[in-house]
Amino acid sequence: xxxxxxxxxxxxVARLSVVxxxxxxxxxxxxxxxxxxxxxxxxxxxxxxxxxxxxxRELVLLLVxxxxxxxxxxxxxxxxxxxxQRRTILPLLARxxxxxxxVVGKWAGAAxxxxxxxxxxxxxxxxxxxxxxxxxxxGGWGVLAQSVALHLCAVLLICALAVLGSLVLTAxxxxxxxxxLVAGMLLFGSRLYELAAATPGVGGVxxxxxxxxxxxxxxxxxxxxxxxxWEPLGAWVFVAILAYGLLYAASLVGAAALVFSRKRx
Amino acid sequence: xxxxxxxxCVCKTYPGGGRGLADFSLSVGEGxxxxxxxxxxxxxxxxxxxxxxxxxADAGTVRVLGRDPGETAVRARIGYLPEVAQYYEFLSARxxxxxxxxxxxxxxxxxxxxxxxxxxxxxxxxxxxxPLATFSKGMLQRAGLAQALLHEPDLLIFDEPAxxxxxxxxxxxxxxxxxQRQAGRTVFFSSHELSEVEMVxxxxxxxxxxxxxxxxxxxxxxxxxxxxxxxxxLEVIGxxxxxxxxxxSLRL
Numbered sequence: 001x002x003x004x005x006x007x008x009x010x011x012x013v014a015r016l017s018v019v020x021x022x023x024x025x026x027x028x029x030x031x032x033x034x035x036x037x038x039x040x041x042x043x044x045x046x047x048x049x050x051x052x053x054x055x056x057r058e059l060v061l062l063l064v065x066x067x068x069x070x071x072x073x074x075x076x077x078x079x080x081x082x083x084x085q086r087r088t089i090l091p092l093l094a095r096x097x098x099x100x101x102x103v104v105g106k107w108a109g110a111a112x113x114x115x116x117x118x119x120x121x122x123x124x125x126x127x128x129x130x131x132x133x134x135x136x137x138x139g140g141w142g143v144l145a146q147s148v149a150l151h152l153c154a155v156l157l158i159c160a161l162a163v164l165g166s167l168v169l170t171a172x173x174x175x176x177x178x179x180x181l182v183a184g185m186l187l188f189g190s191r192l193y194e195l196a197a198a199t200p201g202v203g204g205v206x207x208x209x210x211x212x213x214x215x216x217x218x219x220x221x222x223x224x225x226x227x228x229x230w231e232p233l234g235a236w237v238f239v240a241i242l243a244y245g246l247l248y249a250a251s252l253v254g255a256a257a258l259v260f261s262r263k264r265x
Numbered sequence: 266x267x268x269x270x271x272x273x274c275v276c277k278t279y280p281g282g283g284r285g286l287a288d289f290s291l292s293v294g295e296g297x298x299x300x301x302x303x304x305x306x307x308x309x310x311x312x313x314x315x316x317x318x319x320x321x322a323d324a325g326t327v328r329v330l331g332r333d334p335g336e337t338a339v340r341a342r343i344g345y346l347p348e349v350a351q352y353y354e355f356l357s358a359r360x361x362x363x364x365x366x367x368x369x370x371x372x373x374x375x376x377x378x379x380x381x382x383x384x385x386x387x388x389x390x391x392x393x394x395x396p397l398a399t400f401s402k403g404m405l406q407r408a409g410l411a412q413a414l415l416h417e418p419d420l421l422i423f424d425e426p427a428x429x430x431x432x433x434x435x436x437x438x439x440x441x442x443x444x445q446r447q448a449g450r451t452v453f454f455s456s457h458e459l460s461e462v463e464m465v466x467x468x469x470x471x472x473x474x475x476x477x478x479x480x481x482x483x484x485x486x487x488x489x490x491x492x493x494x495x496x497x498x499l500e501v502i503g504x505x506x507x508x509x510x511x512x513x514s515l516r517l
Contacts, residue, residue, distance in 0.1 A: 008370070012367045016353065019355070019360075024355060032417055087347070087351040088351050090317075090347050091409070091412065093317070093318075093344035094317045094319070094347075095368040096342060097337065097340075233451060264279075
């Protein structure tokens, strides 16, 4: 198997995935999610009441995360199984394209569509909070920009996780396990190290392994900073988290390419 | 004549012990039209997958157009029409060709220039912008043929191209394949249709249980004579003339 990945086939495969999402009207799911995000904000009378503003921001940002994770997982999880089930994979791989390029293209297509959906949700959030609280209501714009950038990085990672899972698990098991992992890490990821330190013996070793091995999705979640209008992250911390996310996503996509290169078609 | 396909002592076993190919050797010259016959499960698709680099032989050597079939570059010179025409139903025929053209390394201008005449050739000009979801099986197969010919490949591999098609669609597909053969392209043609093979191919190979049982010129077994292709096929696969006789209980 050729190890190199060329841009042109990757872009072609990714573009096909995005076209498919539009033509199959899957993009409407993002619009429905945008409504889900928008309705609580439109309905809430938060003008001038600081506590209520924070509450609504928190609720809406939680919805943005839930919707974004759902779109990312479901989109990425069906890319390669879809190709295999409808047998379009054979004429595709009969072209001068490597299996690694197909995997990267499928991941890139799913990630592009999911990032676009996430940006749409943040757009709704920013526009509506600004509208409802007379400008500046979205939280500090600096921290919001960081929040969006890190969220998009998390989307890349989540899509990579789902693409890898789609090659080793059934569709439903993949989406369920990936969703549990992402939710688990968002809720308890920051406590894993404390748990490892507090647990003696084999349990502690396992907790340490989980701490170092699992993707720390919670690092990409700046909701609290946005809600409370805290200062943005320091530049180096921000860059380090971005680098961590990109490296982790690249590792998962590389693992998916390896698994797919050995898969019998 | 240099070999477009050269397979020597190829073995392929599937997980679970299923035998795909056993000590399989075959050589197909450049510009030759070769018919690849065999009953279901004989190993035809396994060999085609090896030729396309979709599967690897456990033992033996395979060269396609002088190169290892696992090399990406060699696939730029191969046109493949799969047995079951499954393409992206949300694309139109024109978009499908544009997609495969880009993957084959063609420039956008080349794809545009070739798409019109190709769709004309396969009789899909009027349906060029309709989604493939609305195509009949025959139309899908013709779209598949167009994608296989788009990059003007040196070697065409057709895996049972006429399966499930009506007589008119078969005739059209056969006509297109004959034109490719006349244009000097190597055609490797797997089929259950003995008459198709007889009309299209220079040589025929019959495979059974992963072993090439017979290989020779089509003219030796053409026509309705004593040794025609149908009789030879039945003889080689071990069915014999009795296989065509219905049991007593089923006779009217």
